Amino acid sequence: MPPIDTLYTSTLGAFEAAHAGFVQVALAVSAFLFVIGALGVFIRRNVITVMMCIELMLNAVNLAFIAFSRAHGTIDGQILVFFVFTVAAAEAAVGLAIVIALQRHREDLDVDSFNLLKG
Amino acid sequence: MFAPERIVMVAPWMVLFMPLFGFLVLAFFGGLAKKQGRQQGMMVIATSCVFVSFALALATVWGLMALPAGDHGLHFVQPSLPLDWIDVAGFTIPLALLIDPLSASLMLVITGIGFLIHLYSVGYMSHDEERVRYFSYLNLFTFFMLVLVTGGSLALMFVGWEGVGLCSYLLIGFWFKKQSASDAGKKAFIVNRVGDAGLIIGMALAASYLGTLDLMELSTGAVAGKAEAFGVFGPFTLIAIALFIGACGKSAQIPLHVWLPDAMEGPTPVSALIHAATMVTAGVYMVARLGALYTLSETAMWIVAVVGGVTAFVAATIAIVQNDIKKVLAYSTVSQLGYMFLACGVGAFGVAVFHLVTHAFFKALMFLGSGSVIHGLSGEQDMRQMGGLRTRMPWTFWTFTAGWLAIIGTPFFSGFFSKDEILIAAFDHNTFLFGLALLTAGLTAFYMSRLYFMTFMGEYRGTLEKAQADHGSHAAHAGHDGKADNQADNQADDHGGHGQGHSGIHESPAVMLIPLFVLAIGSVFSGFIHIPQFVEPAIRVEEALSHPAWMPFLATAVAFAGFWVAYLMYAGALREMPAKLATKYAGLKDLLDAKWGFDDAYDSFVRNGVNGVVDVSERVLWKKVDAGWIDGVVNGMGRLAVELSEGGKLLQNGLVRGSALSILAGAVALLSAILWAQR
Numbered sequence: 001m002p003p004i005d006t007l008y009t010s011t012l013g014a015f016e017a018a019h020a021g022f023v024q025v026a027l028a029v030s031a032f033l034f035v036i037g038a039l040g041v042f043i044r045r046n047v048i049t050v051m052m053c054i055e056l057m058l059n060a061v062n063l064a065f066i067a068f069s070r071a072h073g074t075i076d077g078q079i080l081v082f083f084v085f086t087v088a089a090a091e092a093a094v095g096l097a098i099v100i101a102l103q104r105h106r107e108d109l110d111v112d113s114f115n116l117l118k119g
Numbered sequence: 120m121f122a123p124e125r126i127v128m129v130a131p132w133m134v135l136f137m138p139l140f141g142f143l144v145l146a147f148f149g150g151l152a153k154k155q156g157r158q159q160g161m162m163v164i165a166t167s168c169v170f171v172s173f174a175l176a177l178a179t180v181w182g183l184m185a186l187p188a189g190d191h192g193l194h195f196v197q198p199s200l201p202l203d204w205i206d207v208a209g210f211t212i213p214l215a216l217l218i219d220p221l222s223a224s225l226m227l228v229i230t231g232i233g234f235l236i237h238l239y240s241v242g243y244m245s246h247d248e249e250r251v252r253y254f255s256y257l258n259l260f261t262f263f264m265l266v267l268v269t270g271g272s273l274a275l276m277f278v279g280w281e282g283v284g285l286c287s288y289l290l291i292g293f294w295f296k297k298q299s300a301s302d303a304g305k306k307a308f309i310v311n312r313v314g315d316a317g318l319i320i321g322m323a324l325a326a327s328y329l330g331t332l333d334l335m336e337l338s339t340g341a342v343a344g345k346a347e348a349f350g351v352f353g354p355f356t357l358i359a360i361a362l363f364i365g366a367c368g369k370s371a372q373i374p375l376h377v378w379l380p381d382a383m384e385g386p387t388p389v390s391a392l393i394h395a396a397t398m399v400t401a402g403v404y405m406v407a408r409l410g411a412l413y414t415l416s417e418t419a420m421w422i423v424a425v426v427g428g429v430t431a432f433v434a435a436t437i438a439i440v441q442n443d444i445k446k447v448l449a450y451s452t453v454s455q456l457g458y459m460f461l462a463c464g465v466g467a468f469g470v471a472v473f474h475l476v477t478h479a480f481f482k483a484l485m486f487l488g489s490g491s492v493i494h495g496l497s498g499e500q501d502m503r504q505m506g507g508l509r510t511r512m513p514w515t516f517w518t519f520t521a522g523w524l525a526i527i528g529t530p531f532f533s534g535f536f537s538k539d540e541i542l543i544a545a546f547d548h549n550t551f552l553f554g555l556a557l558l559t560a561g562l563t564a565f566y567m568s569r570l571y572f573m574t575f576m577g578e579y580r581g582t583l584e585k586a587q588a589d590h591g592s593h594a595a596h597a598g599h600d601g602k603a604d605n606q607a608d609n610q611a612d613d614h615g616g617h618g619q620g621h622s623g624i625h626e627s628p629a630v631m632l633i634p635l636f637v638l639a640i641g642s643v644f645s646g647f648i649h650i651p652q653f654v655e656p657a658i659r660v661e662e663a664l665s666h667p668a669w670m671p672f673l674a675t676a677v678a679f680a681g682f683w684v685a686y687l688m689y690a691g692a693l694r695e696m697p698a699k700l701a702t703k704y705a706g707l708k709d710l711l712d713a714k715w716g717f718d719d720a721y722d723s724f725v726r727n728g729v730n731g732v733v734d735v736s737e738r739v740l741w742k743k744v745d746a747g748w749i750d751g752v753v754n755g756m757g758r759l760a761v762e763l764s765e766g767g768k769l770l771q772n773g774l775v776r777g778s779a780l781s782i783l784a785g786a787v788a789l790l791s792a793i794l795w796a797q798r
Binding site: 038041042045050111112114115116117118 | 771772773774775776778779780783
């Protein structure tokens with residue numbers, strides 16, 4: 001079994017060369033998704049929407065990782081994506097728990113009405 | 120064990136230690152003794168410490184003279200402790216004394232007269248609540264004065280110099296509840312600071328140019344070789360003048376004499392000990408001690424002589440118009456100190472020390488005599504309220520007579536010999552100074568005779584007797600017995616601290632009269648000991664004086680003239696004269712009453728000067744620099760912090776989206792920076 005790098009270059013080399021524009025396209029999509037997510041975080045006021053937008057940003061980042069992994073011919077980016085998935089799952093679990101707690105206690109999900117961290 | 124070599128090495132330390140021991144005992148156990156009513160014991164301790172010190176000083180002198188003489192027939196030892204006081208960069212000041220005829224004779228004067236004055240004070244201060252404190256100061260003074268005269272270097276001398284200044288301040292202001300006494304204490308201290316600044320400068324110059332502060336080295340020719348490297352206005356002149364400024368302050372010479380008359384606010388024995396016999400002569404001692412250094416500078420010698428001569432004359436003229444018995448004696452002291460400096464200035468250092476010693480006897484005697492008078496008159500100090508005391512206070516009268524005869528220069532009394540030698544020295548040197556000294560001798564005879572006649576002769580002019588007339592002659596003793604009742608309320612209410620306890624004119628107790636007798640004997644006979652011969656080897660300046668045979672006669676004639684005029688004007692046919700003269704020469708009278716305007720001049724110059732500085736300091740330093748700039752910066756820092764945090768508070772609004780925006784902005788900024796750096 002040849003090393004994985006060699007595997008990529010040997011088996012996918014032709015594919016890569018044929019789709020030279022893939023990385024650029026992927027990065028562009030990633031940036032586009034990220035901006036949408038960021039704008040959603042800043043503009044939307046519903047906590048659940050905000051959390052969804054955060055998920056969108058995380059996935060934009062995942063896409064960028066994949067693109068770079070592909071561009072560099074390394075697997076590191078793809079491994080990092082699994083970490084991001086894990087963190088995102090944990091974050092969603094904790095975040096949704098908070099959302100439920102907020103809904104139960106304040107009956108309100110507008111982020112601007114929560115300023116308990118005020119200095 | 121009692122070999123002279125060993126005695127002279129140990130006894131001087133003991134001489135120093137005894138008064139210090141007394142001070143420590145009184146300082147630590149005085150409060151307890153006062154609580155238990157045992158002040159008498161404390162006074163005995165203080166007095167006997169000084170007596171032991173005197174006995175040890177006698178032993179020191181005996182041991183010193185039994186030693187084989189060194190160069191130029193000088194007997195000297197330098198007892199030192201086996202450690203250095205200061206040892207910096209090759210400049211060493213050992214803890215060493217210098218015992219030679221000069222310091223030994225002054226040791227005898229300080230401990231001897233000091234003992235007598237302690238003894239006198241036992242009687243004089245017997246009614247004062249604070250007498251333990253008084254005696255502790257007196258002991259401390261004796262210690263520092265001994266350090267001053269026995270110190271082996273200028274630096275050690277300076278320790279004593281400052282110490283006696285401190286004690287002088289404490290004792291002048293002893294009755295500090297009286298405003299004038301506390302003011303006088305402060306005045307003495309501040310004026311002395313001016314002089315001491317000169318002394319410090321002189322010491323610093325001596326240390327840097329001559330490389331030594333050792334009195335033995337400074338007073339030998341060892342430093343003379345260095346003189347050639349410098350010109351007329353070289354370091355010798357500077358050192359001598361700077362040190363002389365210190366001497367002027369301590370010894371009350373013009374223009375720093377203004378504190379001494381005010382110092383009479385202190386108890387009278389203090390005036391006798393500190394402001395007549397010992398401390399004020401410290402300047403004379405220093406100049407005489409450094410005689411060899413002074414003679415290297417013509418300019419400095421000239422300044423010393425002129426300041427001394429002028430002071431002698433000016434103070435004598437002021438003494439003429441004083442009515443306070445102690446003020447007359449104070450100005451007389453200033454005048455006599457002027458004589459001593461005049462003698463120093465013309466190179467007759469031994470003669471100056473001679474006059475120092477004889478003056479210590481007769482002036483201490485007269486101060487104590489005046490204290491006895493003041494004591495007897497329940498605190499009266501105005502001579503116009505005295506008179507006729509020769510019959511009421513016969514012992515005081517007779518002993519005072521001895522002092523009076525000595526100071527006016529009656530032949531064969533002590534003052535005659537020393538003053539005669541000063542006149543001869545001045546005559547050899549400068550006719551103008553001689554004239555001034557001779558005139559001063561006449562004035563001295565005049566004002567002292569005036570004091571004498573006004574106090575002891577004629578009829579009693581005061582009111583004390585009339586008030587007591589119906590009590591009969593036993594009132595005095597009754598009052599004596601009742602004195603314990605009113606000890607507390609007579610501390611600060613009158614001049615002598617003797618309030619209602621004494622009534623009627625009475626002779627002082629024996630404990631006060633014995634010192635008077637001893638000092639009277641000294642005043643009469645101390646002139647027969649030829650001190651110049653004794654101390655001159657220590658000074659190393661030998662002045663061959665001509666001895667014009669007519670000088671004693673001239674001096675006596677002048678003194679007699681002064682005496683005779685005073686007799687006529689205050690006891691004889693011309694009693695109207697003083698008043699007439701005062702109206703005829705009102706301008707001169709005003710000048711003398713104003714003490715030649717020194718106090719007023721200081722008042723206007725110094726006070727206006729200080730006020731000007733204060734004004735500038737208030738307007739610029741305080742209101743601009745301090746309140747404006749410094750406070751502005753400090754307060755500005757505080758305000759800046761408040762303002763910044765007001766702004767920063769807006770960031771912490773707790774809104775999630777705001778925080779998210781900040782995070783994004785930060786990330787973008789960081790990223791931009793990295794990209795920009797790697798471009």
